Amino acid sequence: MAAKRESQAALAARAAEIGRRLAAEYPDAKCRLNHSSPFELLLATILAAQCTDDKVNEVTAAFFTRANTPQAIARMRRSTLEAAFRPTGFFRNKARSVHEMSKTLVKKFGGQVPDDMDDLVSLPGVARKTANVVRATCFGLPAIITDTHVIRLSGRMGLTRNTAPERIERDLMRLLPQESWSTFSHAMLFHGRAVCGAKRPACEACVVADLCPSACAFPHFAKQRSSLL
Numbered sequence: 001m002a003a004k005r006e007s008q009a010a011l012a013a014r015a016a017e018i019g020r021r022l023a024a025e026y027p028d029a030k031c032r033l034n035h036s037s038p039f040e041l042l043l044a045t046i047l048a049a050q051c052t053d054d055k056v057n058e059v060t061a062a063f064f065t066r067a068n069t070p071q072a073i074a075r076m077r078r079s080t081l082e083a084a085f086r087p088t089g090f091f092r093n094k095a096r097s098v099h100e101m102s103k104t105l106v107k108k109f110g111g112q113v114p115d116d117m118d119d120l121v122s123l124p125g126v127a128r129k130t131a132n133v134v135r136a137t138c139f140g141l142p143a144i145i146t147d148t149h150v151i152r153l154s155g156r157m158g159l160t161r162n163t164a165p166e167r168i169e170r171d172l173m174r175l176l177p178q179e180s181w182s183t184f185s186h187a188m189l190f191h192g193r194a195v196c197g198a199k200r201p202a203c204e205a206c207v208v209a210d211l212c213p214s215a216c217a218f219p220h221f222a223k224q225r226s227s228l229l
């Protein structure tokens with residue numbers, strides 16, 4: 001399939017079909033970060049940078065029993081936050097982001113997590129990806145979540161030629177119907193974890209292989225082919 005010759009309409013139709021198949025393949029795909037409020041999810045999403053969801057859930061399970069509101073965290077010492085977040089990596093930066101984000105929520109938003117994109121990204125440590133996770137999961141708003149899996153898979157599938165998350169988000173928003181954005185994001189994320197891994201995508205087991213211009217175009221498939229000759 002030559003992606004460069006594909007019309008915008010054909011690309012949109014292919015993207016929609018990919019979305020339909022992946023949604024059917026992963027009907028339970030959703031955010032795996034445990035939380036009981038938008039604030040808890042915002043904090044967990046900040047901790048999830050360069051860290052597994054399981055590790056974040058382990059850390060937040062203990063931490064949220066001590067503090068789970070912006071008011072409580074704004075009053076904490078930075079060193080306490082650093083110690084709590086240490087297992088998630090990059091703990092000094094994450095502690096600073098969570099601390100400043102909490103203080104800003106108290107000062108500017110009455111301690112409430114806003115659902116507006118501009119308000120969310122005005123919070124320290126909150127980029128569009130984090131904001132979109134919260135908007136989709138807690139507020140039921142349409143959102144494309146450009147996490148590492150969505151970025152990798154969108155490129156392999158030829159749904160974007162861009163590499164910058166914000167441009168990929170824009171490309172996918174143009175291609176897909178708004179009501180499918182959140183489901184598409186979560187299904188892509190699950191597919192990236194289960195089948196289309198970074199190093200050895202399992203194209204032979206992929207439900208969208210016939211729609212993907214990168215299917216079996218990886219070194220491990222070349223080795224398999226040559227061993228059959």
Ligand code: SF4
Pocket residue numbers: 153156157195196197201202203204206207208209210212213214215216
């Ligand atoms: S065919 Fe291969 S590269 Fe394409 S989405 Fe499926 S696993 Fe990923």
